[in-house]
Amino acid sequence: MFKRLRNKFMILNMTIITVVMISAFAAIYMITYSNIQRENQIKLTNIMMSPIMMNSMSKSDEYNNTGRVFVGKIPNDYASTFSVLVGENNTLLNVHSYLDLTEDVYTKATKLATSSNKDSAVISIDGQRWLFQINSMNANLIIKGKSGITQAPVLEQIYFMDVTESYNILSQLLLTFGVISIVMLFVIFGISLFFARRAITPVEIAYEKQKQFIADASHELKTPIAVINANTEALYANKTETIESQQKWLDYITAETDRMGKLVSDLLYLAKTDSEAINSQFAPFNISHVVTDVLLTMEAIVFEKGITLSQNIEPDLIVNGASDKMKQVVIILLDNAVKYVNENGKIEVALKKSRNHVLFSVKNSGSGIPKECLPRLFDRFYRVDASRVHDGGYGLGLSIARAIIENADGKIYCTSVEGESTTFVFELIRKE
Incomplete structure (x- = not known):
């Protein structure tokens, strides 16, 4: 049952964290993708509007019959761009390029751009990605060739920019997210398993x-x-x-x-x-009076059994709690000491202050309590001596004592030396 509950808790925890992680990675990727696309579009628009590109396309190709125009010095902003003029029937008329590309690349780029039915998009040619922008035109291009001067109508001007590096960055980012996600899944699994076990324990x-x-x-x-x-x-x-x-x-x-x-x-x-339902009667009270009253009622029993009782009670020590319940704790501890003290043994009772605490202790001589029994001493129905099961009690006294002390924000514990003595101690916050 608990194994299934732990697995359900772990699966739920992993699912929530995984969804949050994937959502965060997806958001980062989409924002990065959008920013890169916008920056590329802005850069291409600025190149289109630059005087260099506009003036170069207005000149005829007087020196090169292949349709390519080379400018001597390549400006940095235009090193990865080229533009083409397109005539009727999507015919490639002219190319203005700073790149050493083959005519086949220019032809493919023009064909892909004109057939995309979009004014701007990204195309892929031989593993490279190009962002293009189409501008409509209504002009003529003068071409000087061996057969003389001719004019060709220009319908579109298309600008291309190499964005391969940008997409490589996105691919690398996606790969990084993938690796991180796989590693994080293993980490999340370990953390979820750890906390699931801790939560279920x-x-x-x-x-x-x-x-x-x-x-x-x-x-x-x-x-x-x-x-x-x-x-x-x-x-x-x-x-x-x-x-x-x-x-x-x-x-x-x-x-x-x-x-x-x-x-x-x-x-x-x-x-x-x-259920934490017994705090309403708490108030400051004199615990010295409470301990003294209980000792007076126990003197006759102690005397009849031949037990030596010594006491060291500091006067007027004030604590916060329920006086009747604290009296019950003192009775439980003293009664426990009387039950388990050895014949003609000794009981020492002390009440003293220690900084901001009040310490009450009851020490009785006797056989002591085995070390392995101390952790369970305050459990309900637990008895160290199994032969005393039917001594009139139920093994709830120490459990009640712990409940009262802890409810008053104190602590109670036991120390023992086997064959010599047993000491019960509780601490409470002292009121000035």
């Missing part, structure tokens, strides 16, 4: 956690439901007995019902935390 983790949560919750509910069902059957089996004589079955049912009620309450709180 949190979803996959959340899905696996949800599956694990459902399995754990079902397992935790199975036991009290089984106990309630067994005690209910015991009541049905002794219908004639009085309620007082069957009080123990009712007590079992009540106890398991209370446990399930606590489980449902804890799960509802965690659900609210996930």
Whole structure:
């Protein structure tokens, strides 16, 4: 399922980026093509209007019977141009050229230009591209030859300019875009695959956690439901007995019902935390008073178990949050320390300020927590000691503590030295 989702995400990402890239390249190419065409057209128009070209075509060819006129020094702007005069039936009458081309090239150029039915276009001759412009005329060309002087009517004057280099630039640009596109497709594929995996990983983790949560919750509910069902059957089996004589079955049912009620309450709180719906009661409060009050209520339990309790509480430390929820966190951590402290062990409680933070820590002596268990310690239903599954809790206490602390923009963590001690610490932003 997640593999298909990742592939769909990657394909969508590649498609969008590819379309954008091709659109950008196409726009650049079209703009470049349009600019080159316009520049070539302007250059040819300026050449047509220049006195050199206009005057040269008004002279007769007195010295060359081949129809070509050569000017001694070639101006730079006209080095790649030539022009022809065309008479009736598209007959080539005269050529004015600065290029060393064969008569066949001039003839082909004239034929292609006159047969194109366009006033201006680009033609291709032997791999070269020529931009031409046709001007209509109504004049006569005087030709001196061996048979004497003759006049030929001139119907059109056609100017040609070599634009092969411009088209080579466009072809090179197109080739460059093609190579870049192929390279970019591979790069985009790698990037898309990387980000697709990163985007899907949190979803996959959340899905696996949800599956694990459902399995754990079902397992935790199975036991009290089984106990309630067994005690209910015991009541049905002794219908004639009085309620007082069957009080123990009712007590079992009540106890398991209370446990399930606590489980449902804890799960509802965690659900609210996930939806970020419990921030409305936040306000500055004195956390020193909260910790002191909790320690007072725990003294009797600690004394009965023979545990040594030491405390170092700095007075009047103010933090922002919900005081009742923060009290719940302190109770959870202290209760956890009492449960897992070794016999006649020691618990150290500290509350102090550190720059702009308040640090609360609970350290208990004992067997400690294995290093590989620390990353999962705050997961829902997780227990380090599998033998204590039915100790009255559900393994949600530390998850609730983390949810409360993180909801107050703080952080909570645990450090442990196996065989020596375990320390839980949470940090909150201190208010002045």
